[in-house]
Amino acid sequence: MYKVKEVAEIAGVSVRTLHHYDKIGLLHPGALTDAGYRLYSDENLEVLQQILFFKEIGLPLEEIKNILDRPDFDRKKTLEVHKELLLEKKLRIEKMIQTLDNTLQTLKGGRKMESKELFNGLSMKEIKEHQAKYADEVRDKYGKEMTENVDKKTSAYSETDWSDIQTTTNEIYYRIIANMAKGPDDAEVQTAVGEWRQLITERYYDCTLEIFRGLGDLYVADERFTKNLNKYHENFAPFLQEAIHHYCDQHKN
Amino acid sequence: MYKVKEVAEIAGVSVRTLHHYDKIGLLHPGALTDAGYRLYSDENLEVLQQILFFKEIGLPLEEIKNILDRPDFDRKKTLEVHKELLLEKKLRIEKMIQTLDNTLQTLKGGRKMESKELFNGLSMKEIKEHQAKYADEVRDKYGKEMTENVDKKTSAYSETDWSDIQTTTNEIYYRIIANMAKGPDDAEVQTAVGEWRQLITERYYDCTLEIFRGLGDLYVADERFTKNLNKYHENFAPFLQEAIHHYCDQHKN
DNA sequence: ATTGACACTAACGCAACGTCAGCGTTTACG
DNA sequence: CGTAAACGCTGACGTTGCGTTAGTGTCAAT
Numbered sequence: 001m002y003k004v005k006e007v008a009e010i011a012g013v014s015v016r017t018l019h020h021y022d023k024i025g026l027l028h029p030g031a032l033t034d035a036g037y038r039l040y041s042d043e044n045l046e047v048l049q050q051i052l053f054f055k056e057i058g059l060p061l062e063e064i065k066n067i068l069d070r071p072d073f074d075r076k077k078t079l080e081v082h083k084e085l086l087l088e089k090k091l092r093i094e095k096m097i098q099t100l101d102n103t104l105q106t107l108k109g110g111r112k113m114e115s116k117e118l119f120n121g122l123s124m125k126e127i128k129e130h131q132a133k134y135a136d137e138v139r140d141k142y143g144k145e146m147t148e149n150v151d152k153k154t155s156a157y158s159e160t161d162w163s164d165i166q167t168t169t170n171e172i173y174y175r176i177i178a179n180m181a182k183g184p185d186d187a188e189v190q191t192a193v194g195e196w197r198q199l200i201t202e203r204y205y206d207c208t209l210e211i212f213r214g215l216g217d218l219y220v221a222d223e224r225f226t227k228n229l230n231k232y233h234e235n236f237a238p239f240l241q242e243a244i245h246h247y248c249d250q251h252k253n
Numbered sequence: 254m255y256k257v258k259e260v261a262e263i264a265g266v267s268v269r270t271l272h273h274y275d276k277i278g279l280l281h282p283g284a285l286t287d288a289g290y291r292l293y294s295d296e297n298l299e300v301l302q303q304i305l306f307f308k309e310i311g312l313p314l315e316e317i318k319n320i321l322d323r324p325d326f327d328r329k330k331t332l333e334v335h336k337e338l339l340l341e342k343k344l345r346i347e348k349m350i351q352t353l354d355n356t357l358q359t360l361k362g363g364r365k366m367e368s369k370e371l372f373n374g375l376s377m378k379e380i381k382e383h384q385a386k387y388a389d390e391v392r393d394k395y396g397k398e399m400t401e402n403v404d405k406k407t408s409a410y411s412e413t414d415w416s417d418i419q420t421t422t423n424e425i426y427y428r429i430i431a432n433m434a435k436g437p438d439d440a441e442v443q444t445a446v447g448e449w450r451q452l453i454t455e456r457y458y459d460c461t462l463e464i465f466r467g468l469g470d471l472y473v474a475d476e477r478f479t480k481n482l483n484k485y486h487e488n489f490a491p492f493l494q495e496a497i498h499h500y501c502d503q504h505k506n
Numbered sequence: 507a508t509t510g511a512c513a514c515t516a517a518c519g520c521a522a523c524g525t526c527a528g529c530g531t532t533t534a535c536g
Numbered sequence: 537c538g539t540a541a542a543c544g545c546t547g548a549c550g551t552t553g554c555g556t557t558a559g560t561g562t563c564a565a566t
Contacts, residue, residue, distance in 0.1 A: 050473065
């Protein structure tokens with residue numbers, strides 16, 4: 001028979017935890033002294049180990065109680081269901097990390113973008129700067145000739161070409177806005193989003209899915225973008241982000 | 254100026270959430286009616302979007318408050334630190350899933366092991382059954398000739414060979430127990446664990462790291478094993494599990 | 507004037523303990 | 537044997553991000 005502190009040390013848990021398990025009926029000590037001190041038997045210790053094992057796996061105490069209380073409880077199914085939960089959790093976290101990475105990428109190059117101009121109304125110089133943020137990444141993936149290529153692309157535009165691009169951009173934006181009510185995953189919205197990416201690729205730089213997603217995040221994370229986009233329509237920025245996310249998810253495979 | 258419900262619908266959050274954000278000072282409405290109704294401005298909506306963006310990433314509200322309150326707050330560092338947290342979380346979950354998988358594997362073959370005997374005192378028949386649980390998995394990885402090979406291995410032992418094996422096993426167990434005080438990652442313990450795996454591989458079946466780890470989990474998850482092992486020394490089973498986990502972690506790369 | 511629809515403010519609930527606070531018990535030491 | 541240290545006990549609040557009543561007030565329409 002061991003007292004709380006001993007058990008706590010043996011099992012590597014806190015005394016409070018044992019109190020807790022006692023209170024919620026997960027593990028009652030085998031006996032009590034006259035003074036009301038908890039005394040745990042060897043058998044209690046074994047059960048505690050089982051509890052800790054299931055806990056390590058991430059099962060909630062309530063489930064553990066079920067498993068231990070009734071031997072007829074379907075352990076296998078419980079564990080399988082739990083595994084699904086864990087897999088979902090993992091996916092969610094991976095998505096978060098993805099988004100975070102994109103945002104960080106964006107922030108890294110951020111210093112170069114101190115201009116008051118916003119993406120849609122960017123001057124050629126600024127467009128190039130924006131593209132430059134991804135230069136390293138792009139270089140890594142496709143070799144250096146591409147980056148130089150991009151450089152030529154943007155600098156070659158004349159002023160008229162430029163306003164042409166803006167017009168097209170506006171067109172796409174308005175097509176999206178016209179369909180906002182139908183949600184970010186609406187077919188027309190998605191088509192427009194695809195064209196938007198297409199435009200970027202053609203005229204600025206190869207807009208990979210990753211970069212594109214980063215752009216979507218940027219629209220919400222950077223208030224300069226947000227404010228500008230929301231001039232078109234309130235909540236346009238977040239809507240666009242969602243739409244781009246959806247687009248990237250769809251085209252992922 | 255929008256009332257709570259409108260904002261809730263636009264942003265896709267609950268009214269309660271807005272109340273909450275108001276109370277904790279994360280997002281106060283721009284104005285109040287005489288009756289005390291909350292009125293949100295367009296600017297408020299933008300901020301809300303930012304909040305939701307950071308929330309999606311998994312940042313706690315308190316951090317979000319910091320980021321929004323003071324523009325000089327180091328966003329980048331915060332996000333980087335947060336990313337580390339997420340990566341750790343992901344690792345933990347992956348470990349859980351691993352352990353779960355092992356346990357499930359064990360449970361699947363469980364019906365075949367209804368014998369009252371325990372691993373250490375197993376008859377040849379039972380050893381084969383135990384090994385059979387991993388047969389599919391092994392077959393997938395190394396081809397079928399191996400599985401058959403194992404079959405021959407165990408059935409070829411004479412009774413004397415058998416008791417020899419038991420003796421060796423006991424020896425290893427006692428060596429481990431002698432060093433329990435030094436912890437599961439003690440060098441001698443780890444050596445013994447390695448020999449134990451070696452023995453299994455030589456005499457029973459190729460004990461991959463995965464299978465070995467599964468065995469460790471089994472010692473704690475299946476009370477028949479637990480009880481038997483704890484006859485050697487109380488808490489031997491969980492100790493062995495930890496030691497095996499450590500061993501597998503070390504030999505992973 | 508009544509009736510919905512909508513708004514407000516508490517305040518409890520959840521998961522799994524951490525962390526005091528206030529107070530009794532056991533043990534070791536002089 | 538007295539006393540202090542070490543240990544034990546029981547509340548009860550704090551944490552995180554809201555969900556969920558509960559009780560009550562306000563606004564627009566009939």
